[in-house]
Amino acid sequence: MSIVEPQESTLYHQLAESLAEAIHNGTFLPGTRLPAIRRCASNHQVSINTVLTAYRILEDRGLIEARPQSGYYVRGMLPSVKSSGDRRAKVRSPSSEKLDLIDAVFAAQNHPDYTNISLACPQNSDFFPTAKISRIMASLLRREPELIGRYALPPGSERLRRAIAKRSMDLGMALATEDITLTHGCMEALQLALRAVTRPGDCVGVETPTYFYLFPLLASLGLKVLEIPTDPQHGMSLDALELLLQEKRLQAIVAMPNVQNPLGFSMKLDDKKRLAKLVNRYQVPLLEDGLYGELQFCWPLAPSVKAFDTQGWVLYCASFTKTVAPDFHIGWIAAGRFSGELARLKAVSSLAESRLLSETLGHFLESGGYDHHLRTMRRRYAAQLDEARGIIARHFPQGTQATLPSGGFVFWVELPAKVDTVELFHRLLQEKICLTPGALYTLSDRGNSALRLSCCYPFDERYTWALKRTGAVACELSGLEAGIA
Amino acid sequence: MSIVEPQESTLYHQLAESLAEAIHNGTFLPGTRLPAIRRCASNHQVSINTVLTAYRILEDRGLIEARPQSGYYVRGMLPSVKSSGDRRAKVRSPSSEKLDLIDAVFAAQNHPDYTNISLACPQNSDFFPTAKISRIMASLLRREPELIGRYALPPGSERLRRAIAKRSMDLGMALATEDITLTHGCMEALQLALRAVTRPGDCVGVETPTYFYLFPLLASLGLKVLEIPTDPQHGMSLDALELLLQEKRLQAIVAMPNVQNPLGFSMKLDDKKRLAKLVNRYQVPLLEDGLYGELQFCWPLAPSVKAFDTQGWVLYCASFTKTVAPDFHIGWIAAGRFSGELARLKAVSSLAESRLLSETLGHFLESGGYDHHLRTMRRRYAAQLDEARGIIARHFPQGTQATLPSGGFVFWVELPAKVDTVELFHRLLQEKICLTPGALYTLSDRGNSALRLSCCYPFDERYTWALKRTGAVACELSGLEAGIA
Numbered sequence: 001m002s003i004v005e006p007q008e009s010t011l012y013h014q015l016a017e018s019l020a021e022a023i024h025n026g027t028f029l030p031g032t033r034l035p036a037i038r039r040c041a042s043n044h045q046v047s048i049n050t051v052l053t054a055y056r057i058l059e060d061r062g063l064i065e066a067r068p069q070s071g072y073y074v075r076g077m078l079p080s081v082k083s084s085g086d087r088r089a090k091v092r093s094p095s096s097e098k099l100d101l102i103d104a105v106f107a108a109q110n111h112p113d114y115t116n117i118s119l120a121c122p123q124n125s126d127f128f129p130t131a132k133i134s135r136i137m138a139s140l141l142r143r144e145p146e147l148i149g150r151y152a153l154p155p156g157s158e159r160l161r162r163a164i165a166k167r168s169m170d171l172g173m174a175l176a177t178e179d180i181t182l183t184h185g186c187m188e189a190l191q192l193a194l195r196a197v198t199r200p201g202d203c204v205g206v207e208t209p210t211y212f213y214l215f216p217l218l219a220s221l222g223l224k225v226l227e228i229p230t231d232p233q234h235g236m237s238l239d240a241l242e243l244l245l246q247e248k249r250l251q252a253i254v255a256m257p258n259v260q261n262p263l264g265f266s267m268k269l270d271d272k273k274r275l276a277k278l279v280n281r282y283q284v285p286l287l288e289d290g291l292y293g294e295l296q297f298c299w300p301l302a303p304s305v306k307a308f309d310t311q312g313w314v315l316y317c318a319s320f321t322k323t324v325a326p327d328f329h330i331g332w333i334a335a336g337r338f339s340g341e342l343a344r345l346k347a348v349s350s351l352a353e354s355r356l357l358s359e360t361l362g363h364f365l366e367s368g369g370y371d372h373h374l375r376t377m378r379r380r381y382a383a384q385l386d387e388a389r390g391i392i393a394r395h396f397p398q399g400t401q402a403t404l405p406s407g408g409f410v411f412w413v414e415l416p417a418k419v420d421t422v423e424l425f426h427r428l429l430q431e432k433i434c435l436t437p438g439a440l441y442t443l444s445d446r447g448n449s450a451l452r453l454s455c456c457y458p459f460d461e462r463y464t465w466a467l468k469r470t471g472a473v474a475c476e477l478s479g480l481e482a483g484i485a
Numbered sequence: 486m487s488i489v490e491p492q493e494s495t496l497y498h499q500l501a502e503s504l505a506e507a508i509h510n511g512t513f514l515p516g517t518r519l520p521a522i523r524r525c526a527s528n529h530q531v532s533i534n535t536v537l538t539a540y541r542i543l544e545d546r547g548l549i550e551a552r553p554q555s556g557y558y559v560r561g562m563l564p565s566v567k568s569s570g571d572r573r574a575k576v577r578s579p580s581s582e583k584l585d586l587i588d589a590v591f592a593a594q595n596h597p598d599y600t601n602i603s604l605a606c607p608q609n610s611d612f613f614p615t616a617k618i619s620r621i622m623a624s625l626l627r628r629e630p631e632l633i634g635r636y637a638l639p640p641g642s643e644r645l646r647r648a649i650a651k652r653s654m655d656l657g658m659a660l661a662t663e664d665i666t667l668t669h670g671c672m673e674a675l676q677l678a679l680r681a682v683t684r685p686g687d688c689v690g691v692e693t694p695t696y697f698y699l700f701p702l703l704a705s706l707g708l709k710v711l712e713i714p715t716d717p718q719h720g721m722s723l724d725a726l727e728l729l730l731q732e733k734r735l736q737a738i739v740a741m742p743n744v745q746n747p748l749g750f751s752m753k754l755d756d757k758k759r760l761a762k763l764v765n766r767y768q769v770p771l772l773e774d775g776l777y778g779e780l781q782f783c784w785p786l787a788p789s790v791k792a793f794d795t796q797g798w799v800l801y802c803a804s805f806t807k808t809v810a811p812d813f814h815i816g817w818i819a820a821g822r823f824s825g826e827l828a829r830l831k832a833v834s835s836l837a838e839s840r841l842l843s844e845t846l847g848h849f850l851e852s853g854g855y856d857h858h859l860r861t862m863r864r865r866y867a868a869q870l871d872e873a874r875g876i877i878a879r880h881f882p883q884g885t886q887a888t889l890p891s892g893g894f895v896f897w898v899e900l901p902a903k904v905d906t907v908e909l910f911h912r913l914l915q916e917k918i919c920l921t922p923g924a925l926y927t928l929s930d931r932g933n934s935a936l937r938l939s940c941c942y943p944f945d946e947r948y949t950w951a952l953k954r955t956g957a958v959a960c961e962l963s964g965l966e967a968g969i970a
Binding site: 109121122126133138145146149151152154183185191195213321326327328344345347348351352355356 | 591594595611612613615616619627631632634636670676705806810811813830835837839840841
């Protein structure tokens with residue numbers, strides 16, 4: 001699968017992406033010389049200028065370097081994070097220490113003076129089609145000012161739900177307008193879904209590491225957590241999951257089969273099919289978090305698990321917060337067999353979403369600008385991820401590993417065991433750099449030397465300085481040298 | 486207390502309101518002749534034209550009628566609902582029958598072809614300052630389109646929270662900006678507050694009848710309900726409440742001390758003080774629902790219970806949904822000693838409110854247009870309530886009683902015991918009229934012959950037809966004559 005859609009990308013982008021893939025998957029090892037410009041041009045049937053531009057893109061992304069009089073060489077790569085082999089399945093609740101740490105991160109993330117390198121909060125308005133959205137909204141306000149004075153009721157704007165249903169085909173789903181309830185972002189979709197399918201005292205299986213807001217949410221609902229062994233490249237161990245389902249130890253599962261947060265993997269197609277089969281056979285609801293599903297780097301998009309859901313046991317949650325309009329906090333859920341219960345819960349929990357915002361999104365989706373915008377985002381994030389990984393390779397302690405995400409903008413960095421990333425977090429707060437220590441993302445000890453990093457920020461001096469500074473302080477704390485071993 | 490603010494209202498409005506009050510409180514009994522125009526003018530030191538206009542306003546509202554060659558007479562009034570004397574305190578959960586009925590109402594309320602005469606869903610955009618709000622928003626979009634592309638975080642727009650804090654003084658509260666968290670409407674404020682202060686299995690004391698969405702919400706959180714005897718004119722029995730608190734039978738209380746939904750009463754000042762004292766002494770959180778607090782017909786506004794909260798045991802919830810912009814669903818909570826827990830729960834439950842919408846409201850509040858708008862709304866609702874009560878007096882079965890609300894736009898009608906209002910609901914659905922049977926608002930039998938009605942609709946032919954038709958079908962079902970006995 002290529003990183004961009006052939007029908008629109010230019011030739012040099014296509015070439016750059018296929019070379020980047022070859023570097024990431026190890027076809028070209030670090031230190032290898034890339035084919036000479038002329039040869040590459042003739043191999044790919046493109047012009048010399050196209051190859052030169054593609055090589056320059058890869059150089060900017062930090063994947064290759066030019067050596068004078070010699071050619072282009074693949075740079076040293078960050079090793080990928082491998083499975084830890086941890087296979088325990090222990091039911092836990094977050095400790096008060098863990099919840100305090102989450103609080104400290106909440107507080108820091110709100111601070112306007114802090115430089116964020118970790119949080120998945122896009123703040124860079126030029127990543128988003130704000131001008132177009134704003135034109136659509138202004139026109140709606142002119143044509144239908146009465147929208148403001150009407151009381152919106154669930155399930156929400158039909159125009160938007162119809163557009164969502166139509167788009168869901170890109171992820172292999174066949175949803176109807178009436179299958180969808182609008183929610184206040186993906187977070188509310190998950191919250192309502194958990195309330196719809198569990199009771200206090202129930203046990204919920206999650207990937208490990210997982211989205212850290214999940215722990216206080218589960219705790220607030222009186223739910224216990226069981227972290228299912230998760231491979232950093234292939235996802236949740238389905239053998240372990242099947243055992244737990246056989247033993248009836250789980251009442252629900254939360255997973256992000258496409259572009260998992262924080263690891264960045266997408267599950268393999270066969271695993272997705274097996275997961276869908278398992279939850280239908282054992283009749284245990286799966287909350288599929290599809291937040292980054294449309295930001296996969298491949299095209300066509302890999303399907304969701306919901307695409308293989310035969311009896312409605314998969315509740316698919318997603319949002320436009322990461323892709324179109326972070327401010328609107330409009331998400332949605334297709335809750336399968338729980339649709340009725342979910343619509344009721346939405347009504348009594350927060351009633352409905354603004355029609356003005358929903359119709360604005362609906363018009364935007366209908367206009368067709370969304371696909372073009374997504375292509376631009378994917379390309380940008382893929383490039384920024386390479387650049388960030390390059391900086392880490394040069395400035396973080398020797399032995400540091402990082403995941404290679406399949407989409408989106410977050411990834412997982414494991415530093416040498418000597419580095420305590422909670423200590424690193426507190427040290428960097430003093431320098432007004434905000435990062436999220438790995439300990440937030442798991443109730444086990446696995447995350448103690450890990451970090452989640454995010455590339456949804458403008459790649460300016462402030463961001464690169466903060467990233468380099470993080471590496472320097474980590475070296476200082478561990479007494480290790482920087483650079484690839 | 487007079488119904489309008491002296492500083493701005495015109496003389497004839499002042500006069501009409503003070504006469505309306507005299508009629509409602511029984512100073513002028515039905516059948517009484519009002520003072521002659523000339524005498525009234527000299528009594529009140531106003532012109533004859535002023536008196537004539539005031540009398541015409543009262544005539545339009547259905548409170549008085551002109552008899553040729555004789556003068557103006559007070560019309561027959563609907564009797565007020567009196568306390569039923571029911572003093573049982575029984576812990577209950579809503580039956581599945583009750584929840585099904587709520588579902589049926591949910592479904593009907595979404596139907597565009599139905600005429601609503603019961604639901605508190607303002608749909609009439611000319612009740613709201615939509616033109617001004619829309620101008621403010623368009624200007625924000627021009628000046629700060631990047632708002633759309635930023636990720637909003639809790640506690641929400643400082644501008645709006647500051648404006649809320651400032652306005653809270655009108656209700657006797659002294660809130661600071663940082664005491665306030667924005668929520669997705671008042672419903673989410675209540676939902677989060679319940680989750681913050683209770684655990685599944687706890688028992689929550691509520692007024693009876695009460696806001697009907699509360700029952701499925703409490704049920705969804707695994708909470709039990711205890712209905713506290715409530716006087717239709719003065720509110721919750723504080724003697725009964727104190728007994729329950731002494732016996733530690735309640736873990737939280739939900740109440741609407743100002744303009745209760747559905748009864749319309751506001752508690753007396755001394756009762757509010759006593760309620761605040763009780764919850765602080767017994768350390769049981771009170772969720773004060775202030776949704777209609779600013780729509781009280783009196784000026785200055787009667788204070789909230791939160792105004793007398795000494796140790797932070799009152800969580801005050803409110804919203805701009807009924808007053809400014811129904812579509813935005815922006816509410817807020819001042820959670821007293823539970824503020825920290827509440828902000829955390831908001832973050833993990835639905836993250837934050839749109840800054841674009843919040844800043845729009847903030848600018849609107851700062852502009853000073855809000856007070857003027859509220860005055861217009863109060864006057865309009867007071868007039869519409871009188872008109873609706875007039876229609877009921879003439880078209881509903883003999884023996885029908887109704888509450889006289891202290892503000893807002895909903896009131897409670899008790900029909901003769903022969904009338905089963907669930908049957909009435911189903912009968913009228915066939916004629917595409919949607920009303921809410923009293924059974925929704927209580928788990929006891931008290932509501933079986935009652936209805937909640939709402940005046941937040943345009944008072945057009947369709948509305949008055951539906952109201953008259955409701956009366957006619959009620960007469961048909963009960964075999965009773967229409968009109969005041």
